[in-house]
Amino acid sequence: MDIPKQAKKVFGGIIYDVYHWEQEMFDGTFETFEMLRRGPTADVIAWVGDTIIILEQEQPNKPLYPGLPGGRMEPLEEPLEAAKRELLEETGYASEDFTFVGEYNPPGKIDMRDYLFIAKNCRLTDTQHLDAGEKISVTLVTFEAFLQYCRNPRFTAPLELRFEMYEALLDPEKKASLKKKLGG
């Protein structure tokens, strides 16, 4: 959820910043409210032919988890630049056909904006360039297999996208419209 405009930053962390503001309550009194901001991220639904790239990642304090190519935007970086850079660094794949899907930011006390892109016709153009805190292997899956990832508790994707995937599993019409939305 978006942080209210009048909120002031009271702490700047590595990933999260803490914001406070004076919130009027239902009875006219005021209380200090708190929200967090996590720097914005960009994620990519990357198509190689009719399959989607899923990453199996490992980080130093985190066991193996599946996810989409993507990550935190650098300062001053545009969402599209971040999407292209992360896809290339994490997988070695590139595309000349990127489309913006939408902005995800789940309800709750954290402003955690994610910009989702489709990349079509991805081609392997380079080797991976990983940070010291990343181990990543690339898997190509069909759209049907992609949908099943929402059922894995460790799958890291924007929360609303995970719910859209569950809805697609429950409702054939929603499956068709999600497939279209994600470029399939």
Place this chain on the structure above:
Amino acid sequence: MDIPKQAKKVFGGIIYDVYHWEQEMFDGTFETFEMLRRGPTADVIAWVGDTIIILEQEQPNKPLYPGLPGGRMEPLEEPLEAAKRELLEETGYASEDFTFVGEYNPPGKIDMRDYLFIAKNCRLTDTQHLDAGEKISVTLVTFEAFLQYCRNPRFTAPLELRFEMYEALLDPEKKASLKKKLGG
């Protein structure tokens, strides 16, 4: 997810505390890692006959959302005490038959422990006692109707419980075992 034991608190907020630690990377170098701790909460699956209590809540900066009775534990309060107190304050209902279901704490960079309880045979014993920041109405729903709440993007329940509800909608066996687990 649990915060590593060696992590140190670097900021104490109203809801969230920020923790840092030095994490060894895959190549032997070290980086400062960050996680958040949100104070623990307790939630209740409260049965009135064969129906479950759902709250429709409103808060000063948050439009109407459905959820379970429950909330943040007071300092030094035990999970069961918090569950009983929140149920009574938010709904006026009480029960003499509480059972602990389990501890929920989703993967990710926030330690946000939630203790889930079942309360059977709830009876209305008091009026609501709400804070200045709460407006709550009580609805009684069947287990089938309860499961559908996971599909509402604004439903606030432990994330893993929401996924268990989705799984129950996809798989009759999981529905039967979730119903049993939740006291139905």
